[in-house]
């Protein structure tokens with residue numbers, strides 16, 4: 663393949679004390695070391711979406727540009743009340759056609775033992791409606807506050823498991839991204 667695949671890694675929350683941002687940053691850094699991949703990290707804190715919906719006045723032009731360029735998405739969401747944060751929904755809702763027939767991998771994070779599995783499952787319904795094609799390989803980050811250090815690295819005794827799960831998710835995501843990019847451009 664001549665061009666890099668562009669993967670937008672989306673963090674899921676703007677909460678001041680957020681722990682899942684460490685997992686999201688690590689997923690982005692991990693992807694940036696893969697061959698033929700360019701990662702764009704999207705921290706919702708850096709974007710502004712007035713109101714609701716996807717009308718022109720409800721968009722952030724920088725997010726529009728990123729989603730237009732992206733060949734694939736990798737969302738890292740915390741679990742809030744058995745779902746994903748409203749911030750993430752608001753950001754996703756601001757676009758529509760830029761997602762169609764592109765793949766998305768979803769990772770979950772929580773402070774308990776479940777790793778955000780209910781947030782991931784809830785998000786599957788939403789991204790499907792957006793025309794995204796969901797991978798079935800999902801990394802989970804239970805006890806995320808104990809799993810990553812303040813410099814966004816997995817703690818030593820978790821690193822092998824975490825790296826394996828992120829690598830598997832990227833493998834499937836990249837395979838789908840290449841296939842769907844070829845199909846979209848064909």
Ligand SMILES: Cc1cc2nc3c(=O)[nH]c(=O)nc-3n(C[C@H](O)[C@H](O)[C@H](O)COP(=O)(O)O)c2cc1C
Nearest residue numbers: 677680681682683740741742743744771772773774
């Ligand atoms: C509003 C809110 C609701 C939450 N609901 C859940 C939940 O339903 N299940 C769960 O496992 N953790 C829940 N948590 C805890 C998060 O999993 C925890 O904060 C974790 O660190 C990931 O979120 P963070 O990135 O905001 O820190 C909730 C946290 C917040 C702030």
